[in-house]
Amino acid sequence: MDKNKALEILQNLLKIQSVNDREAEVADYIKLLFDAYPAAQVTEVNYAPGRSNLVITIHGERPGKMLGLAGHMDVVSPGRIAAWRHPPFAGEMDQQNIYGRGASDMKGGLAALICVLLDFLANKRAFAGTIRLFATIGEETGNYGAAQLTQQGFADDLAALIVAEPSQMQVEFTHRGVIDYELNAKGKAAHSATPDSGNNAIDQLFCFYQAVTKLMATKTKIDPILGPLLHNVTQIVGGEQINTIPAQARLYGNIRTTPRYPNRDIMAELQSLVADLNQQPKNQLTLRFHYPERPLPGNPQAPFVQLFKQVASRALGQEVAVVGDGGATDASEFIRAAQKFPVVIFGPGNTSGHQINEYLTINDYLAAMTIYQQVILHFLR
Numbered sequence: 001m002d003k004n005k006a007l008e009i010l011q012n013l014l015k016i017q018s019v020n021d022r023e024a025e026v027a028d029y030i031k032l033l034f035d036a037y038p039a040a041q042v043t044e045v046n047y048a049p050g051r052s053n054l055v056i057t058i059h060g061e062r063p064g065k066m067l068g069l070a071g072h073m074d075v076v077s078p079g080r081i082a083a084w085r086h087p088p089f090a091g092e093m094d095q096q097n098i099y100g101r102g103a104s105d106m107k108g109g110l111a112a113l114i115c116v117l118l119d120f121l122a123n124k125r126a127f128a129g130t131i132r133l134f135a136t137i138g139e140e141t142g143n144y145g146a147a148q149l150t151q152q153g154f155a156d157d158l159a160a161l162i163v164a165e166p167s168q169m170q171v172e173f174t175h176r177g178v179i180d181y182e183l184n185a186k187g188k189a190a191h192s193a194t195p196d197s198g199n200n201a202i203d204q205l206f207c208f209y210q211a212v213t214k215l216m217a218t219k220t221k222i223d224p225i226l227g228p229l230l231h232n233v234t235q236i237v238g239g240e241q242i243n244t245i246p247a248q249a250r251l252y253g254n255i256r257t258t259p260r261y262p263n264r265d266i267m268a269e270l271q272s273l274v275a276d277l278n279q280q281p282k283n284q285l286t287l288r289f290h291y292p293e294r295p296l297p298g299n300p301q302a303p304f305v306q307l308f309k310q311v312a313s314r315a316l317g318q319e320v321a322v323v324g325d326g327g328a329t330d331a332s333e334f335i336r337a338a339q340k341f342p343v344v345i346f347g348p349g350n351t352s353g354h355q356i357n358e359y360l361t362i363n364d365y366l367a368a369m370t371i372y373q374q375v376i377l378h379f380l381r
Contacts (some may be wrong), residue, residue, distance in 0.1 A: 001119045003366060009033065009100065010111040010365065011091030014351050018074050023137040023145075024052040026073040029174075030114060030135055045149060047137050054135040055154050058121060063214040064129025065159035066152045067379055068328050069372070070146070071110030071347075072139030083356045096361060103360040105353030109164025110246040112136060112348060112368040119373065131353035132158070136207075139330050142291025146330035155337035160304045160379065161233035162372065163329050166349020169364055171312060173344060175258035175306045175325035175330060176226050177295035179266060182250060183208055183274070186284040189240065189247035202238045204283050205251045209233060209236035211273055212253070224259035225324035226295075229266075230256040256326065259297045267292065293349060295333035296343060298324075304342040304379065311374045312346065315367060346371070 016025045027044060034040040034056060045053040054073075078088035078101045086092040086099035093099070093278065098108075117133055119125070136145030149155060165172075185205050185240060190198025216231040231253065238249025257263055274287045298303065299320045312320040334335045348364035 001115045001122075001369070005276075006111070006115045006366065007093065007362065009115060010098060010103075010108060011093065013107040013111050014091040014098070014102055015089055017089050019101070020074055020076050020141055022050050023073040025049050026028055027052045028055040028134060030054055030056075033114060033118060034121075037118075037178040037268065039121060040117070045152065047145060051137045053149055054133075055149065056133040056135070056212050058117065058118065058131050060127040060129050062128040064127075064380055065288060066130040066132055066157045067376060068134060068158045068334070069112055069113045069130050069206040070134040070136065070154060070161060070334065071106055072136045072145065072330060073110065074137055075105070075107065076140050076141050079356055085357050088358070089170045093362070097359040098362060098365070099357065101358055103352075103358050104166045104349035105358070106349065107163050108349055108365050109166065109347030109368065112365060113164050116372045116376065120376075122259040125241050125377070127377060128378045131376060131380070132328070134334075136330055143293055143328075143330050143333045144291060146333035150333050150336050153336045154336070156339065158334070158337060158339075158341045160341050161343045162329065162375070163331050163343060163345045164347035164368070165325075165329050165345050166347050166353055167325070167345050168350055169312065169316060169346075169348065169367070170321045171305060171309050171344055171346055172323055172324050172325045173294045173298035173300050173302070173342075174225055174259070175328055175331070175345065178293040179263055179296055180256060180292070181253050181255070181270065181288040182288045182290060183253070184250045184286045184288070185238070185248070186286070187245070187247045187249070187282075190245040192243045192245055198247070199282050201246045201249035204285060205238070205249050206235060207280070207283060208251065208274070208277060208285060211219055211277060212270070212317050215269060215273055219261055221260040223260050226258045226326065229258060229261045230346065256259045259295050263292050263294045270328050293328045294335070296329070296331045296335065298343065302342045305344055305371060307378055308344045308346060308375055311378065312371050315371045315374065334367045
């Protein structure tokens with residue numbers, strides 16, 4: 001595809017303010033790009049008002065495997081807009097970089113996938129099998145777009161999946177999972193001069209905090225790629241005013257899991273811990289999980305991973321590393337599909353995602369398109 005057209009597509013995506021919402025506007029723009037190609041099967045899957053996933057499928061000349069391509073349409077908040085050197089939703093560009101919220105995470109990767117598919121259609125490139133693009137909602141807040149598409153069977157026939165998250169042009173084959181949890185404590189309000197007539201909800205949270213810290217300290221297995229299990233209490237909210245014993249309090253925690261500690265096991269242990277604490281007379285604790293995302297297992301020697309490494313190394317003129325990722329992606333949901341398949345996370349981008357002045361280098365964006373195209377042609381020969 002022409003370089004200027006590819007950059008224009010990314011700029012237009014960056015101008016859509018899909019901050020944890022409004023992905024349907026992104027989906028509408030993507031649909032317009034494919035309107036000229038009847039061979040593209042475009043399916044819109046609505047999640048909620050203003051929030052729609054998009055699935056685009058194209059078939060090759062001969063039967064064969066199905067390769068999935070995935071990118072999310074939502075972005076995180078830009079924060080304080082006045083702090084940006086380039087407006088976060090203007091798609092501004094200079095000779096080296098393109099700027100804006102989502103440039104790196106991950107409208108750059110999504111745009112690169114879109115451009116590759118458009119190029120296949122425009123030039124009628126020959127391949128065997130099927131290419132399926134998933135443009136998802138809600139990745140930043142829980143992967144629920146990918147979950148919806150997986151539950152509806154769109155990923156059941158995949159032979160492999162490329163997730164175009166920013167990987168600093170490295171080939172990633174595994175990543176951590178996530179467990180976000182909320183713990184609510186119910187107490188009884190009282191005057192702080194007579195605390196025994198109340199039940200301090202914050203004290204209940206402290207009781208949990210001490211117990212969960214001891215529990216997590218027992219998780220000593222180290223994944224050779226991803227490292228240890230990580231647990232952090234990240235928010236505590238409670239109390240009405242300074243001289244009142246708090247009747248309500250809540251705590252939020254974040255756990256970064258690895259294949260050594262599957263989500264279901266850790267979640268079961270947390271539930272058991274809360275049940276035990278609730279045997280104490282004053283504790284009234286309620287535990288709730290928010291969109292847990294399982295860790296992505298993987299094999300660095302898998303043929304698809306090695307194919308990607310070879311293609312990327314050749315295209316970039318240097319040895320490309322095969323690594324793991326400390327974050328999580330939509331792959332956590334797609335791997336729940338009917339059959340197992342290898343996943344590679346590879347995309348243009350850097351560490352500027354979620355920060356002010358987010359940017360993407362133009363060279364990485366264009367190189368990613370070349371690499372995606374070559375991997376597809378090799379895999380679907």
